[in-house]
Amino acid sequence: MTTSNKLEVKNLSKNFERKISLSSLSFIIKQGEKIAIIGPSGAGKTTLFNLFTGSLPFEEGSVDIDGHPLEYWKRKKQLANKIGVIRQQFDLVDSLPVIHNVLAGRLKDWGFFKSVWSLIYPQEKQIAFNALKRVGIEDKIFARTSTLSGGEQQRVALARLLVQKPEIILADEPVSSLDPARSEDILTMLTKLADEENQTLITTLHSVEFAKKYFTRIIALKNGKLFFDLPAEKVTTEELTNLYRLKELSP
Amino acid sequence: MMHDIIDSFDRRKRFYINLLLILIFLWSLTAINWNEDLVHPGGGVMIIQILKSILQPNLSFEIIQIALESTWITVVYAVAGMTLAILYGSIAGVLASGILTNNRILKKVSVGIFRGILSFTRAIHELVWAWLFVASFGLSPYAAIFALAIPYGGILGRILADALNDVPKQPIQALKLAGASNWKCLFYGYLPFVWNHMLSYTLYRFECAIRSSTIMSFVGLGGLGYQIQLSLADLKFDEVWTFLFFLILLVVIVDLWSGLLRNSNNSKFSAHALLRYFSIDRLSIYIFTLLVCTSWYYVIFVQQASLLKLFSSENAQYALKFFTGLLGLNEVQPAFLNFDYWKTAIGLTWETLLMSVMAIGIATIVTLLTVIPAARNFANGTLTASSSFWQWLSFGIIRIAYIFSRAVPELIWAMLIVFLLQPGLLPGALALALHNFGILGKLCAEVIEEMDHKPVRNLSTAGANKAQMLLYGVLPMVMPKFLSYIFYRWEVIMRTTIVVGFIGAGGLGQEFKLSMSFFHYSEITLLLFCYLILVFIADFFSEWFRKAAK
Numbered sequence: 001m002t003t004s005n006k007l008e009v010k011n012l013s014k015n016f017e018r019k020i021s022l023s024s025l026s027f028i029i030k031q032g033e034k035i036a037i038i039g040p041s042g043a044g045k046t047t048l049f050n051l052f053t054g055s056l057p058f059e060e061g062s063v064d065i066d067g068h069p070l071e072y073w074k075r076k077k078q079l080a081n082k083i084g085v086i087r088q089q090f091d092l093v094d095s096l097p098v099i100h101n102v103l104a105g106r107l108k109d110w111g112f113f114k115s116v117w118s119l120i121y122p123q124e125k126q127i128a129f130n131a132l133k134r135v136g137i138e139d140k141i142f143a144r145t146s147t148l149s150g151g152e153q154q155r156v157a158l159a160r161l162l163v164q165k166p167e168i169i170l171a172d173e174p175v176s177s178l179d180p181a182r183s184e185d186i187l188t189m190l191t192k193l194a195d196e197e198n199q200t201l202i203t204t205l206h207s208v209e210f211a212k213k214y215f216t217r218i219i220a221l222k223n224g225k226l227f228f229d230l231p232a233e234k235v236t237t238e239e240l241t242n243l244y245r246l247k248e249l250s251p
Numbered sequence: 252m253m254h255d256i257i258d259s260f261d262r263r264k265r266f267y268i269n270l271l272l273i274l275i276f277l278w279s280l281t282a283i284n285w286n287e288d289l290v291h292p293g294g295g296v297m298i299i300q301i302l303k304s305i306l307q308p309n310l311s312f313e314i315i316q317i318a319l320e321s322t323w324i325t326v327v328y329a330v331a332g333m334t335l336a337i338l339y340g341s342i343a344g345v346l347a348s349g350i351l352t353n354n355r356i357l358k359k360v361s362v363g364i365f366r367g368i369l370s371f372t373r374a375i376h377e378l379v380w381a382w383l384f385v386a387s388f389g390l391s392p393y394a395a396i397f398a399l400a401i402p403y404g405g406i407l408g409r410i411l412a413d414a415l416n417d418v419p420k421q422p423i424q425a426l427k428l429a430g431a432s433n434w435k436c437l438f439y440g441y442l443p444f445v446w447n448h449m450l451s452y453t454l455y456r457f458e459c460a461i462r463s464s465t466i467m468s469f470v471g472l473g474g475l476g477y478q479i480q481l482s483l484a485d486l487k488f489d490e491v492w493t494f495l496f497f498l499i500l501l502v503v504i505v506d507l508w509s510g511l512l513r514n515s516n517n518s519k520f521s522a523h524a525l526l527r528y529f530s531i532d533r534l535s536i537y538i539f540t541l542l543v544c545t546s547w548y549y550v551i552f553v554q555q556a557s558l559l560k561l562f563s564s565e566n567a568q569y570a571l572k573f574f575t576g577l578l579g580l581n582e583v584q585p586a587f588l589n590f591d592y593w594k595t596a597i598g599l600t601w602e603t604l605l606m607s608v609m610a611i612g613i614a615t616i617v618t619l620l621t622v623i624p625a626a627r628n629f630a631n632g633t634l635t636a637s638s639s640f641w642q643w644l645s646f647g648i649i650r651i652a653y654i655f656s657r658a659v660p661e662l663i664w665a666m667l668i669v670f671l672l673q674p675g676l677l678p679g680a681l682a683l684a685l686h687n688f689g690i691l692g693k694l695c696a697e698v699i700e701e702m703d704h705k706p707v708r709n710l711s712t713a714g715a716n717k718a719q720m721l722l723y724g725v726l727p728m729v730m731p732k733f734l735s736y737i738f739y740r741w742e743v744i745m746r747t748t749i750v751v752g753f754i755g756a757g758g759l760g761q762e763f764k765l766s767m768s769f770f771h772y773s774e775i776t777l778l779l780f781c782y783l784i785l786v787f788i789a790d791f792f793s794e795w796f797r798k799a800a801k
Contacts, residue, residue: 096723107713
């Protein structure tokens with residue numbers, strides 16, 4: 001097992017009904033890297049994440065985590081310890097109080113009865129409280145999730161990730177439904193938390209500006225292909241213009 | 252940390268409400284004397300016989316012919332009743348919404364009076380209406396038709412009034428500014444908004460009307476229910492099943508029809524202009540019009556039921572006698588002035604309440620146990636990202652059980668159950684539960700099918716297993732809707748308790764039947780009064796709980 005190669009993607013391809021969604025992607029991500037994946041809509045960013053979480057099967061290529069294929073971690077029921085996800089729509093259960101949404105990050109280690117009992121009498125309350133304190137909303141611990149604002153809900157999702165403690169965080173457009181000030185706030189927190197826990201962070205983003213500001217490496221996708229893969233400071237304006245250009249002018 | 256008692260109560264409010272509901276249900280069970288006397292000696296053998304004949308329904312030519320004929324009569328009464336219900340419901344519904352007048356006082360008066368009339372007419376179960384009509388004008392198809400039309404019109408009217416009041420105000424305001432009168436606003440503004448909703452709701456009521464029309468036979472009016480009753484009395488269970496299968500088929504057809512209609516309304520893009528011309532909406536209206544015409548033709552010309560004959564002097568005599576009887580004019584001491592009878596009536600009211608709680612409790616438990624595998628998105632794996640042959644198998648079996656359960660009216664379930672159990676509260680509650688679990692199950696399964704999948708999927712990426720996904724994702728998301736459906740069915744059950752009482756399930760219904768048979772009409776007045784109080788209490792509590800649970 002090579003400790004430095006956290007996530008290794010080799011010749012990964014995915015087709016949807018004859019349409020190529022991802023073609024032959026390869027890259028290596030090391031432990032503790034902070035990566036932004038950018039690219040125009042439809043470039044395959046979300047598809048890539050769905051392949052990483054195992055919610056979509058892929059036809060060709062391989063995805064290895066810590067030197068073992070996804071399937072291996074899935075079989076060992078360890079995938080949730082390796083990979084955690086945070087999405088643009090937060091995907092929280094609105095009708096539950098915040099504490100249960102946070103403690104959902106513990107479900108992987110809980111048995112059935114503990115899970116049932118916790119709904120009535122919350123278990124491991126201290127863990128949830130600490131996580132919420134780190135994201136700054138510990139006073140909302142018993143509030144109903146649906147009563148929270150968008151920014152607060154995103155913090156709840158972050159607190160869940162803190163409780164889940166995955167080694168790799170996949171953040172799928174984590175700030176696209178927030179205003180610029182709140183986006184910066186969440187991104188600062190996300191990168192800070194990932195640093196503190198020495199986690200690997202992979203984020204898809206619409207905003208190039210944010211990508212350059214908060215991340216160390218930028219991977220650009222276009223039409224399912226790798227467009228560039230560069231350290232953040234080396235990305236040039238010209239490359240970005242090419243990335244987002246609608247169509248080539250000459251046939 | 253920072254929780255005081257009020258805060259802690261507030262955040263557990265829903266938990267306490269659920270606990271309270273469970274306790275109320277458990278306490279209702281204590282009203283039954285749980286011992287071997289509950290079951291008939293030999294009842295078990297009888298039930299086995301009934302169940303055995305399910306596989307061998309009587310398919311002889313003769314029985315099929317009777318079944319077809321009585322199916323037709325059932326449909327005719329249902330359609331004729333629905334026509335009148337739609338007429339009554341649309342007129343009273345529009346008036347009850349108060350949209351036709353700008354005068355504030357006139358509006359209040361119109362809304363008050365018509366809402367009152369609508370809620371009174373729908374509070375009384377159709378079978379009770381049927382019985383009152385038969386008692387006052389004798390056996391006539393019109394007794395069945397009116398008995399259906401009155402409560403169904405009451406429900407349709409209420410739903411229409413609510414829908415009209417929920418129409419967004421801005422488009423109506425725009426029409427008014429363009430110079431439209433209130434009437435024009437009704438046709439160009441309000442009705443187009445509520446049309447789809449009302450169409451699918453009316454079709455759903457039509458499905459219910461078919462079941463109701465089936466049980467009209469109980470007071471001596473023909474149809475499928477009458478045949479079922481006759482065959483049951485002769486212990487010819489193979490024939491009973493034949494008739495039941497016809498009934499189920501009928502309900503399934505109407506259900507499919509309304510499903511098609513809903514889907515066609517949901518999909519915004521109709522493929523082709525020609526296709527749109529023959530769209531399911533249009534086709535539905537043609538079919539319904541055709542059904543209405545043939546049904547009325549059949550009632551008036553084939554059954555030769557004359558509406559004028561109802562008003563013969565002989566009938567007037569009967570009616571007069573019945574109404575003076577209800578008012579207790581020819582009695583020294585009418586039942587409603589008799590203290591002892593009040594005590595009896597209140598005791599029976601209490602029993603009826605217990606029966607309804609037991610019924611909804613049982614129906615809820617069975618629903619909760621079955622509803623998750625009954626959701627299509629669970630069976631095909633979109634919900635939990637895993638699908639198997641067994642999931643599809645259990646989906647199929649449970650869905651068939653739901654259809655079966657709701658296609659058979661409560662009264663017929665009760666008739667079957669009294670073969671096994673001694674008359675009393677339990678068979679009544681079981682019959683109500685059997686019918687309602689299918690309806691509740693279908694409604695709740697649809698809630699699961701329409702829920703947002705993403706939070707559940709996200710739990711799975713956080714490492715939750717299937718049971719944990721249901722506990723932390725599905726249940727909290729669907730529970731508020733489930734509760735509101737449970738209360739809605741409880742209201743309906745309350746209205747129906749009186750009906751299962753007719754076949755000996757105890758409570759107000761049983762006493763109602765006895766008083767009817769002995770012509771003790773002043774008792775009927777008191778019993779109906781108690782029944783109405785119960786129904787209004789149920790409506791009130793269900794409204795209150797629905798708000799509290801939010």
